[in-house]
Amino acid sequence: MFRQLKKEPGRGMRIMDFNIALIPGDGIGPEIVREAKKVLDKVCEKYGHKFAYSEILLGGASIDVHGVPLTEEAIAAAKASDAVLMGSIGGDAKTSPWYKLEPSRRPEAGLLGIRKALNLFANLRPAYLYNELKAACPLREDIIGDGFDMIIVRELTGGLYFGERKTVEENGIRKAVDTLVYTEEEIRRIAVKAFDIAMKRSKKVCSVDKANVLDSSRLWRSVVEQVAKDYPEVTLEHMLVDNCAMQLVRDPKQFDVILTENMFGDILSDEASMVTGSIGMLSSASLNETSFGLYEPSHGSAPDIAGQNKANPIATILSAAMMLRYSLDLDQEADAVEAAVQKVLTEGYRTGDIMSDGCKLVGTAEMGDLIAAAI
Numbered sequence: 588m589f590r591q592l593k594k595e596p597g598r599g600m601r602i603m604d605f606n607i608a609l610i611p612g613d614g615i616g617p618e619i620v621r622e623a624k625k626v627l628d629k630v631c632e633k634y635g636h637k638f639a640y641s642e643i644l645l646g647g648a649s650i651d652v653h654g655v656p657l658t659e660e661a662i663a664a665a666k667a668s669d670a671v672l673m674g675s676i677g678g679d680a681k682t683s684p685w686y687k688l689e690p691s692r693r694p695e696a697g698l699l700g701i702r703k704a705l706n707l708f709a710n711l712r713p714a715y716l717y718n719e720l721k722a723a724c725p726l727r728e729d730i731i732g733d734g735f736d737m738i739i740v741r742e743l744t745g746g747l748y749f750g751e752r753k754t755v756e757e758n759g760i761r762k763a764v765d766t767l768v769y770t771e772e773e774i775r776r777i778a779v780k781a782f783d784i785a786m787k788r789s790k791k792v793c794s795v796d797k798a799n800v801l802d803s804s805r806l807w808r809s810v811v812e813q814v815a816k817d818y819p820e821v822t823l824e825h826m827l828v829d830n831c832a833m834q835l836v837r838d839p840k841q842f843d844v845i846l847t848e849n850m851f852g853d854i855l856s857d858e859a860s861m862v863t864g865s866i867g868m869l870s871s872a873s874l875n876e877t878s879f880g881l882y883e884p885s886h887g888s889a890p891d892i893a894g895q896n897k898a899n900p901i902a903t904i905l906s907a908a909m910m911l912r913y914s915l916d917l918d919q920e921a922d923a924v925e926a927a928v929q930k931v932l933t934e935g936y937r938t939g940d941i942m943s944d945g946c947k948l949v950g951t952a953e954m955g956d957l958i959a960a961a962i
């Protein structure tokens with residue numbers, strides 16, 4: 588890893604060198620990462636930084652070359668970088684040969700493996716309604732109101748995803764078991780992240796669980812309450828996950844920071860992104876205890892439109908902006924990328940997924956060009 592900090596006399600601008608690992612992945616992954624890199628190149632040009640890139644194979648792309656979705660080499664390369672920017676992984680489960688492999692060798696196992704190997708326990712998934720994209724929001728005007736802006740803080744390396752699992756046959760009857768396990772340390776560290784984030788926003792945390800049924804949720808609730816004592820300015824509310832699923836469509840404005848465990852967060856974050864009507868716009872960050880992180884769009888690999896220059900690269904470009912902000916500490920540059928996205932939307936450019944009457948339809952590469960040019 589190399590990192591230099593130089594001060595340019597007179598301008599007060601920090602010129603930085605970073606190592607960025609790119610994971611193009613599968614489906615639309617390579618084309619959306621290409622556009623995000625275009626935007627990062629423009630950031631480097633404008634602000635004088637130097638990013639050195641390395642490419643990592645993950646998911647199906649790794650299976651095709653190495654027979655497994657994640658290699659030790661890939662983990663080492665990710666660890667040697669300052670941050671990782673990912674496209675998407677996975678293919679069509681009905682037609683892709685990757686899904687004939689046993690579950691632990693399929694593309695998704697690679698993603699889960701790298702999250703665990705890099706200890707990326709904090710998954711931040713903002714769900715934001717762009718004013719320009721109100722037409723794409725499936726909710727009624729009176730529910731949308733002034734729009735909404737929430738962030739789901741999802742625990743990412745514990746719970747059902749990583750508990751013991753097995754499928755056995757007993758007396759000719761097949762039985763499958765998945766285990767939902769959390770230690771108080773795992774709950775505490777994600778709760779601390781959520782409260783820290785809340786302190787920078789409107790100081791509200793809604794912790795989501797199923798404490799009326801699950802022991803793991805009762806522990807979750809008690810640890811979150813302990814953590815809350817260190818943040819007297821933050822208002823904490825607890826909500827049952829079934830109620831939260833309902834409230835997200837009934838009144839999404841009520842939410843700011845939603846803190847929840849891995850599986851609930853997986854489900855609720857898809858719901859929250861659908862509510863914004865523009866899943867192609869939503870970024871995400873997966874962080875560990877340090878400033879290191881893996882950044883990826885909230886959407887999947889969309890194999891049906893892969894390679895057709897139709898995918899919306901904005902979620903990946905905004906994930907690159909999150910990377911600038913959280914891992915590289917380049918706030919001004921992150922602001923510039925977000926402003927460029929906003930400008931291009933205001934000018935009426937749209938990819939197919941967010942197209943509406945009177946707007947200008949562009950492809951993946953054109954959208955990347957426009958955003959890079961707006962920086």
Ligand code: IPM
Nearest residue numbers: 676677695696698699853856
């Ligand atoms: C996500 C995805 C993954 C998850 C899959 C691909 C394993 O749905 O990032 O939300 O369930 O975490």
Ligand code: MG
Nearest residue numbers: 853854856857
């Ligand atoms: Mg998901």
